[in-house]
Amino acid sequence: MEKFQESMYKLIVETSTKLPKDVRRAILAAKLKENAGTRAAMSLDTITDNILKADENVSPICQDTGLPTFKIKVPVGANQIKMKKAIRQAIADATKDTKLRPNSVDSITGDNSGDNLGDGTPVIKFEQWEEDYIDARLILKGGGCENKNIQYSLPAELEGLGRAGRDLDGIRKCIMHSVYQAQGQGCSAGFIGVGIGGDRTSGYELAKEMLFRSVDDVNPNENLRKLEEYVMDNANKLGIGTMGFGGETTLLGCKIGVINRIPASFFVSVAYNCWAYRRLGVKLNAETGEIQEWLYQEGEEIDFAKADKEAAAALEQQEEKTRSITLEAPITEEQIRELKVGDVVTINGMMHTGRDAIHKHLMDNPAPIDLNGQIIYHCGPVMAKDAEGNWEVKAAGPTTSIREEPYQGDIMKKFGIRAVIGKGGMGPKTLAALKDHGGVYLNAIGGAAQYYAECMEKVEGVDLMEFGIPEAMWHIRVNGFTAVVTMDSHGNSLHEHVEKSSLQKLEQFKDPVFK
Numbered sequence: 097m098e099k100f101q102e103s104m105y106k107l108i109v110e111t112s113t114k115l116p117k118d119v120r121r122a123i124l125a126a127k128l129k130e131n132a133g134t135r136a137a138m139s140l141d142t143i144t145d146n147i148l149k150a151d152e153n154v155s156p157i158c159q160d161t162g163l164p165t166f167k168i169k170v171p172v173g174a175n176q177i178k179m180k181k182a183i184r185q186a187i188a189d190a191t192k193d194t195k196l197r198p199n200s201v202d203s204i205t206g207d208n209s210g211d212n213l214g215d216g217t218p219v220i221k222f223e224q225w226e227e228d229y230i231d232a233r234l235i236l237k238g239g240g241c242e243n244k245n246i247q248y249s250l251p252a253e254l255e256g257l258g259r260a261g262r263d264l265d266g267i268r269k270c271i272m273h274s275v276y277q278a279q280g281q282g283c284s285a286g287f288i289g290v291g292i293g294g295d296r297t298s299g300y301e302l303a304k305e306m307l308f309r310s311v312d313d314v315n316p317n318e319n320l321r322k323l324e325e326y327v328m329d330n331a332n333k334l335g336i337g338t339m340g341f342g343g344e345t346t347l348l349g350c351k352i353g354v355i356n357r358i359p360a361s362f363f364v365s366v367a368y369n370c371w372a373y374r375r376l377g378v379k380l381n382a383e384t385g386e387i388q389e390w391l392y393q394e395g396e397e398i399d400f401a402k403a404d405k406e407a408a409a410a411l412e413q414q415e416e417k418t419r420s421i422t423l424e425a426p427i428t429e430e431q432i433r434e435l436k437v438g439d440v441v442t443i444n445g446m447m448h449t450g451r452d453a454i455h456k457h458l459m460d461n462p463a464p465i466d467l468n469g470q471i472i473y474h475c476g477p478v479m480a481k482d483a484e485g486n487w488e489v490k491a492a493g494p495t496t497s498i499r500e501e502p503y504q505g506d507i508m509k510k511f512g513i514r515a516v517i518g519k520g521g522m523g524p525k526t527l528a529a530l531k532d533h534g535g536v537y538l539n540a541i542g543g544a545a546q547y548y549a550e551c552m553e554k555v556e557g558v559d560l561m562e563f564g565i566p567e568a569m570w571h572i573r574v575n576g577f578t579a580v581v582t583m584d585s586h587g588n589s590l591h592e593h594v595e596k597s598s599l600q601k602l603e604q605f606k607d608p609v610f611k
C-alpha cells in the first residue's frame with residue numbers, strides 16, 4: 097500500500113479542482129437552455145469560465161472546499177487504521193498546498209485547526225466487500241448548500257403545497273418543496289440526493305449517499321425512476337434559476353433512494369448540492385494502493401466554448417443591453433441611489449472581506465480601518481504566502497449573505513459602508529437599511545472562486561487574523577470585479593420577487609400526481 101497516500105492526495109486535488117464529466121454535461125445542457133443576455137445565462141457563462149480556470153490553475157473551483165467525506169470499500173483484510181492515517185496526512189498536505197481551504201473549526205472556541213484535521217474532520221467511512229480492489233470516493237460539499245439540506249417528517253403541512261401524506265405523493269411534495277426552499281442560496285442550479293425512510297440520521301446518510309450516484313444513471317426502482325423524472329421535469333418550472341436570478345434551470349440532478357423505517361417515523365431527507373458538485377472516485381490496487389481507474393469520467397470532453405460562441409452571437413442581436421456601471425470606493429450616497437436592481441456593476445479599487453466572525457465582531461467593536469464609503473465582500477478566501485511573504489489570493493468567491501442578516505443593516509449605518517457583495521440575497525431588515533442609509537447589495541456568482549481571484553490584483557493587508565484565514569478581514573485591490581445589483585436603495589429586491597413568484601409556481605403542484 098505504498099502508493100495509497102499519494103493516490104488519496106491525487107483524489108483530493110482532482111476533486112477540488114476538476115469537476116467530473118457527468119456534472120459538466122449537466123451544466124452544459126443548462127447553458128444551452130438559457131436565453132442569451134439574461135442574468136441566468138450570464139451567470140452560467142461565469143460558472144463555465146470558472147470551471148475552465150480551475151482546470152488550468154489546478155486551484156479550487158470554489159473557495160469553500162467543504163467537509164471532506166470519504167466513502168471507501170475495501171477487500172477483507174485491508175488495514176483501515178493505516179489507510180485512515182494516510183488520508184489524514186493527504187488532507188493536511190493538500191491544505192498546505194492550498195488545494196483545500198483550512199475549514200475545520202472548533203465549534204465552541206471558533207479556532208481553526210489550519211490543516212483541516214480535527215474531531216470529526218475529515219469524515220472517513222469504510223465498508224468491506226468481496227471485490228479484490230479498493231473503491232475510494234470523495235465528496236467536497238460546501239457549507240452554503242449543506243445549510244439548505246432539509247428533513248421532512250410526514251405527514252406535514254407544506255407551504256404552497258398543502259398536506260403531504262405518508263405516501264409517494266407526499267414524498268413528491270417534500271422534494272418539490274425542498275427545491276423551492278433552497279432558492280438560490282445553495283448556489284443553484286443544484287443537485288439533490290433524497291433519502292426516504294430510516295431515522296433522522298440514516299435518512300440523511302442515505303440522501304448524501306445518493307450524491308455519489310452518477311448524474312446520468314437510471315434508478316432501477318420503477319417508482320423512484322418515475323419520481324426522479326417527475327422532479328427533473330417540474331422543479332425547473334419553479335423559475336428560481338441560476339443563483340436565484342430567475343431562469344430555466346433550477347435543478348441539474350435528482351437521485352432518490354429508499355430504506356425501511358419504523359412504524360411511527362416517516363422521514364424524507366434531502367441533501368442539496370450546489371452546481372460546484374465536487375465528487376470523484378478511484379479504483380485502487382489493493383496491494384499497492386495505486387490508482388487503476390477514475391470514476392464519473394466516462395464520455396467525451398465537454399466543450400463549453402461552442403455554447404459560448406452561440407450565446408455571444410445571440411447577444412449581438414439583442415437591442416436592449418444591460419446597464420453597466422463602474423464603482424470605486426469611496427462611494428457616495430448619490431452614486432448608490434442611482435443604482436437599480438438589474439444593473440451590472442464593475443468594481444475597481446479596494447474591497448474588504450467580512451463574513452460571520454467579522455460581522456459579529458463589528459457590532460460591539462470599532463473597525464480596524466475606516467469603512468466609510470467602502471465595500472464589504474462576504475467572502476472567506478483561500479490564501480497563500482509567496483516566497484517574499486506576500487499574500488496571494490488562490491480562490492475567492494462569495495459566501496451566503498443571509499447569515500449576516502441580523503447584523504448587516506446596523507453595521508452599514510454604524511460605519512458608513514455603502515455596498516455589500518455576497519450571494520443569495522438578504523432579508524427585509526437589510527433591505528430597509530439599504531433604503532434608509534443609501535446602500536446597495538450586489539450579488540456575485542457563488543462558486544466562481546477562480547473567476548474572482550483573477551480580478552484580485554493585490555492583497556493590501558489583513559486584520560483580525562485571529563479569526564483564521566477564511567474569517568479574517570482581507571483588504572484587497574481588485575480590477576474588473578463584476579456583480580449584479582439585486583437589492584437597491586429604493587426598496588427593490590430581486591430575491592424577494594423570485595421567492596414570491598416561485599411560491600406561486602409551486603402551488604401548481606398541489607394536486608396529487610402519484611396515487
Ligand SMILES: O=C(O)C[C@H](O)C(=O)O
Nearest residue numbers: 160238239240476495496
Ligand atoms: O464558506 C464559503 O466560502 C461559502 C459557503 O459554501 C456558502 O455557500 O455560503
Ligand code: SF4
Nearest residue numbers: 158238240283370543
Ligand atoms: S459558495 Fe456555493 S458553490 Fe461554493 S460551496 Fe458554497 S454553495 Fe457550493
